[in-house]
Amino acid sequence: MPYKEPKIEKVFFTISEVSEMLGVTPSLIRFWDKEFSVLKFRKTQKGNRIFTQEDIQQLRVIYHLVKEKGMTLKGAEHLLKKNKEGTTRTAEVIERLLDIKQQIADIRNEMSEE
Secondary structure, X not given: OOOOOOOOOOOOXXXXXXXXXXXXXXXXXXXXXXXXXXXXXXXXXXXXXXXXXXXXXXXHHHHHHHHHOOOOHHHHHXXXXXXXHHHHHHHHHHHHHHHHHHHXXXXXXXXXXX
């Protein structure tokens, strides 16, 4: 039986990687870090921010509230403090639905090409 390499998932991400994932600038992430008390990123000895999957999910929720729903920073902060779990769940559901919508569009495009 051939040796199979175990799949190693990355634990920490750089601000550049996270900004690319979210489609925002690193400076926006640094700004949100200052504005949202719910964000508590780890830093390396050199002072660089490092992000976990949970941190990235929190940023996605903030992105959803501020960029997609048009909430103010104070409004988003208040909502996250008041109902973090419900807000996070809602953002996750919306993200999944958008993924499904994209998959359906891809399938439709493939079928129309045939």
